[in-house]
Amino acid sequence: MYFCLLLHSRKSKIVKLSTIIISHSGDITSSTSSIISENNHPSTYSNIIASSSPPAMPYLFNRAYGALIGQCCGDALGCRYKFRSADDVKEQMLTDQDDSYFLPIRGSSVFEFPPGQVNDGTEYSMLVARSLSRQGSVEIPDIVDSILRWKNSDPIGTHNPVFEALDVETENEDPQISGGQLEKKITLSALLKNKSSLSNMCLSIATPIAISTATRLNDSMTCSTSIRLTRLTQPHPAAQDAVRVLAAAIRSLILCPDPQIAYEVALKNAKTSIVLEHLEDARRRPHPFPEDEIENAGSGSFENEIPIDYLGITLQVAFYHLLYSESFYDGVISSIALGGDTTANAAITGALLGARFGAQSIPQQWKDTVENAKLERHKTFPDVFLSDAQSLVNRLLYKLSF
16 A cells, blocks of 8 residues: 655744635545745655555545646636736736635636636646547547647637647648557657747646556656657657656546655655756745736746746746645645736646545535536537546556556
8 A cells, every 4th residue: 555654843933825816615625734844845655665566546536636626627728718818817816806705717708618618738748648548549640640630620719839740731631651660750740849948838738647647656757758748749858757746746646645755755755956956946935037027927938038928837826836835726826916928837737636635635516617617618529528528538547657
């Protein structure tokens, strides 16, 4: 049985989330606050003791399902506030609260998003999840076919690094080409066309990778699968590293919902200075840039010309809230209140917090909104229809063979 040894002292100095813009506990199961010491290093990964058997199924499933539906809820909630300054977002969120001071998923008339619709990052995540579930393992030809089908479905968004990296004529390939040959061809294409991309798009696939490899005896399969899939579209070493780190952390939380252990796992797996610096900074602040710059940044880049969809921002936002959030709701709301790419930031934060706190901690209203939505988008790209999310997670956990 996997279990956690919680070695950190309850008397250690507490660092709490500095500001929660909106607090609501109506639908949220209470959870003990994260205990983070400013001076002590988090407990080590060796504190996760493994045997040949996975954790008890209900607990494992609850956290895996929490990761997937948490990502979807964060995405659907964040789309309304995307590419706006922190001050503007906070003001809008206060206006959007209902009479009980709860923030519903309202969609966005600006982006023509009905409530419950997810953005392109989570569409990519669901595409990968469906392929893994359908094939029972990583099958590159099936993933490529799914991406091409996605591209032809009039997808959301105008800038998609996945499409930029792939050869869009792949559907005309010789049908006799092997999966290995196709993978090599696409990886080379990505190196030629998209080698410098540090878009946060790649982070979205960490959740299905983490869930599908959760019952392996260690995280080596999680890490190797992360690298293999990320190289198809964003081969920059930091992009590969970011997905590996995030997937390993989500897997750690599914097995043992201790944020300090997950953070230690992330640090252990970080191989590039870019990712390591953002992880270390996440202990101190939620965003790489000064507060006044966050408050003023809108749809463009920050003053130092870092793109608003830079993966380092999303990674730091998500790990900060993993370490310091006291509930799923408060953490996701706080990540959105930072402004910028609120869709990606809330989605990745939601994946980590959903795994940490479990599916029962996510407001039922949010889950109902994304799972019960019947949208036009579902007709053109049914992969993102989420009514079967629980059975999908069950297949990813227990039916795959790597």
